[in-house]
Amino acid sequence: MADDAWTGQSATVIGNGLDEDGYIAREGSLGRVAAEFAPVVDAARERIAAAFGPARLHGGYLYGSIPRGTAVPGVSDLDLLLALHREPTADDRAEADALEAALDSAFPQVNGVGVLLFDTGTLLSELERHDLGWFVACLCTPLLGEDLAEHLPRYRPTSLLARETNGDLALALPRWRERLAAATPEATDSAADLTALSRAVSRRLVRTGFTLVMPRWNGWTSDLTASAEAFAVRYPDRAEQMRLAATVARTPTTDRAVLAALIDDLAPWLAAEYTAVHGEKAPRP
Missing domain, CATH: 3.30.460.10 (Beta Polymerase, domain 2)
Known part of the structure; x- marks a missing residue:
């Protein structure tokens, strides 16, 4: 053991x-x-x-x-x-x-x-x-x-845990942009693709936003609303965007404008801030 x-x-x-x-x-x-x-x-x-x-x-x-x-x-x-x-x-x-x-x-x-x-x-x-x-x-x-x-050991809400769980957000951004670009109105199953993408993107952003502040919050939660609010205390200028992400995570959307705001604005900022605070996740094979 x-x-x-x-x-x-x-x-x-x-x-x-x-x-x-x-x-x-x-x-x-x-x-x-x-x-x-x-x-x-x-x-x-x-x-x-x-x-x-x-x-x-x-x-x-x-x-x-x-x-x-x-x-x-x-x-x-x-x-x-x-x-x-x-x-x-x-x-x-x-x-x-x-x-x-x-x-x-x-x-x-x-x-x-x-x-x-x-x-x-x-x-x-x-x-x-x-x-x-x-x-x-x-x-x-x-x-x-x-x-x-x-x-396995027991775990505390440390910067190491934050880095290794979500310190690779930047790697997801090109895939998200490709999926959004491919889900055109003319594409087959466009609505289903947008719904699935919005669910995946929003959940990942809320989880990443929470783990960004997790060491300072000193705890863990999987609750999306609580996660967004913990983030909002530390980053009030981005609070409404993270609350939007939490809403979309619970109720996925096909609104391309909402997805573009999350993928092209909140996500790149969050990836950069995460790297600055916690560093990058260890590379996987």
């Missing part, structure tokens, strides 16, 4: 998402899953086990609004992370895609299903210690199998 490692999900939360020792408390649990979503979670557990089996699967996790207990039936999606014994293959991805489609079609209370695939070597690597490792230990709720958090 890693030094200062997790010992379970029962830590007392004393405020700002920290436990009594000042570490970020794991934010979700199966006990917080609302009754409407319990059948979805049960089915996910059964189907993951059947699809991947112990030879491939080390463990499965929930994350997002469902294990936090804030999910809205018919609006919220189901987010899953699967830790495999070895590097995911094309066949593993195909199994995950089929799992997403099956769960999404079977349960109207979820609006989309997403499955992330990683191998345990990556999740426990030194390179990912303050990104994917932190994500598993703090934001993911064990669903089946062994909990990798037992092999």
